Amino acid sequence: FRRMRAGEFPEGARVLRAKIDMASGNINMRDPVLYRILHAAHPRTGEDWCIYPTYDFAHGQSDAIEGVTHSLCTLEFEDHRPLYDWLIERLPVPMVPRQYEFSRLNLSHTVLSKRRLTQLVEEGRVDGWDDPRMPTICGLRRRGVPPEAIRDFVGLLAISKTSDNLVEQAMLDHAVRERLNKSAPRRFGVLRPLTLTIQIYPEGEGEVFDALNNPEDPAAGTRQVRFGRTLYVEADDFMEDPPRKYFRLAPGREVRLRYGYLVTCREAVKDASGAVTELRCTYDPETRGGQAPDGRKVRGALHWVSAEDSVEAEVRLFGSLFTKPIPGADGGEMWDDLNPESRTVLSGCRLEPGLADATPGGTVQFERQGYFCPDPVSTPARPVFNRTVGLRDSWARQQSREARKG
Known part of the structure; x- marks a missing residue:
């Protein structure tokens, strides 16, 4: 072993083994290797050493030196526990840790x-x-x-x-x-923007609404969101021929814009390929904040951003x-x-300016x-x-x- 330590042998020529029981049913107890030769620079000690302990030999000693009482390992170490205990019993360690296994x-x-x-x-x-x-x-x-x-x-x-x-x-x-x-x-944040134009809303004008920062935390306060004639809504929030229980935008259907007004879709504008590029809507100016004075209820509530001050962004799903x-x-x-x-990259998304x-x-x-x-x-x-x-x-x-x- 001293000659191994002195570097007289090449890698693989010698090992130090523990004499235990070659007839053991546990392969880890069949005179396991404790030290082997490795001529390589160590990150901390450089080339001072050319022999290194195996994990099984160092495991229990490290736990004892560091004061670990319960060494928690995954199930593949269960067959290594007899060797862990055998070495702890025979080495001059400051304490006796115990190994316990659980599934990863x-x-x-x-x-x-x-x-x-x-x-x-x-x-x-x-x-x-x-x-x-x-x-x-x-x-x-x-x-x-x-x-x-x-x-x-x-x-x-x-x-x-x-x-x-x-x-x-x-x-x-x-x-x-x-x-x-x-x-x-x-x-x-509108990920797949579709233009929504409120035709009867005054051109060049706008207003702001107070929006909750977090309904779960009243202390979070509010922020202001800008509203105007031209907005962006989600393309997925519109269907020309909606099925039952679809409560978002559709021709002739009224929905609530969060913190804004009730709007009704009047027309869907399409491009040459037949894709919808714009929704032309009307709004009820008496429903500011989303509540109708006459008490009528709408099922759909949509998020939106102002076309005027929203920012363009890339969003990765x-x-x-x-x-x-x-x-x-x-x-x-x-x-x-x-x-x-597993990854979808969306460009041209529109977000609140902040x-x-x-x-x-x-x-x-x-x-x-x-x-x-x-x-x-x-x-x-x-x-x-x-x-x-x-x-x-x-x-x-x-x-x-x-x-x-x-």
């Missing part, structure tokens, strides 16, 4: 293995470790997931010793929504990294299950859309937002139920 966290539609994550990065299948689709701390941070939501999510889980447990991605999304619902300020809950579980390559639609100055790290709710945060590349001249998590969409759920019935 398996999250659906992604991978948590460091080896697999490294492959994703090195093979260029994602845009680095902080890609918002990655389940890494820096990836979650870039996507706008607050650390409190991660702790909430872990707190919802039970400790298990079964190796086949799988936690649905939806549980993490739920924890994120619950946390952000209480803290995120509300703003208007992220979905699951893989299409299958357990990538590669069908026997094929894990990469076969990569989701080609969002141009939003800084990374602050997540906001685009009303009726979801939670979004500025990307590190975002600037006031070119705002870029990443979707953290979407809201639950009642119309989408209705469509899904009807599709299942069909």
Whole structure:
């Protein structure tokens, strides 16, 4: 061993082993290797050493030296525990730690293995470790997931010793929504803009409305949003021939513009390809704030932004990294299950003007859309937002139920 330490042997020529029991039913107890030769520079000690301990030899000693009482490991270390205990009993350590095993966290539609994550990065299948689709701390941070939501999510889980447990991605999304619902300020953002013109609204004039910053937090106060003759609404909020239980804009239908007026669609203008490019509407000037003096009720309430002062932005929508809950579980390559639609980039989105100055790290709710945060590349001249998590969409759920019935 002294000659190994002195560097007299090449790599692989000698090892130091513990003499235990070559007939043991546990392969880890069959005279395991404790030290091996490695002629390589160490990040901290340089070339002072050319022999290095194995993980099993160092594990228990490190725990004892650092004062670890309960060494928590994943299930693959269960067969290593007898060696852990054997070494602790025979080495001059300052205390006696104990090893306990539990099942690792398996999250659906992604991978948590460091080896697999490294492959994703090195093979260029994602845009680095902080890609918002990655389940890494820096990836979650870039996507706008607050650390409190991660702790909430872990707190919802039970400790298990079964190796086949799988936690649905939806549980993490739920924890994120619950946390952000209480803290995120509300703003208007139109992702797929459709021009809405109020024909009888005076040209060149405008007004402002007070809008709540967060209905869950009265102390958050209000902000002012500008209203005018020409607005942008979501293209998905209009249908020419709406089905039953669709309460958004349609020809002849009246809806409420959040904090604004009741408007009625009178005409849909189309381009040469037949796509709707503009909605021409009327409004009821007696319904300022969204309430009708005659007490009539409307079912739809839409968000909007002013065409005059809204800012253009890029918005990135992220979905699951893989299409299958357990990538590669069908026997094929894990990469076969990569989701080609895991990222959608929308350009030409229109946002409230104040969002141009939003800084990374602050997540906001685009009303009726979801939670979004500025990307590190975002600037006031070119705002870029990443979707953290979407809201639950009642119309989408209705469509899904009807599709299942069909």
